[in-house]
Amino acid sequence: MLAISEDDNVHTRRACIFRSLCAYLNEDHEKLVKEYLDTDLEVDSNMEETVMGVYVILKDGALPDDDPHDIGVLIEGVEVLTCLGNIALACALLFGLIYCLDLSYPAELKCTF
Template sequence: MKVFARKGGVLGKKIKAMMVPMTQVDSINVRRECILRGLTVYLNEDPQKFIKDYRSDDQSIERDMAETVFGIYVVHPEGAEADDCTEDIGIILEGLEVLSGLPSVPFAMAMLLGLVYALNISYPPELKYTFEAVQKS
């Protein structure tokens, strides 16, 4: 958190915007999710390639999921704010929904790392630094 707070410029502003839900909700899972998203930005990678947010009324969910090679998806109820409860959290590998109904994004990240090791999958090049940082921490 101290490292994120010291970051300036455009990336610092993006990280601060991602940390807002952490100040509104007193939940360890929200805190961990914000840190995961912030880490992606801090390492200059695209957080939307890592954790994809959807609305339940979005018609393009299935098409986007089919095009996703590697990541976590979060489906929010129609009209909900980003820090409200979620409708579904899951993992996508090679365009297929591998796991769904997970309780939180940090849990999904742990499951994703387990799948990477069990299936001997390489990290995607666009998220290489994020996964290496999580692996080493």
């Protein structure tokens, strides 16, 4: 929640709300939104292991109010959507894809979904 005190815009607030919702429901927010650095060598292998979620690739050395390098949606380890503007949009599109493709919700996020 430190991000809100440093960057008070609507996109930051929405991202914090999604993370807070997971915490309130006693679930790990890292299961829904995963953050990676653009210099991390294991990003691709970690993303391939992800069943379903939102990824955020941050620029190395960036400040909290800087825009991320990329935000997207992963389903079964495949980047389904890329270059999304913010985390809230990515989560909304993930919910829509789950509904449209008639996918099962992840068991570790059963309360969030």
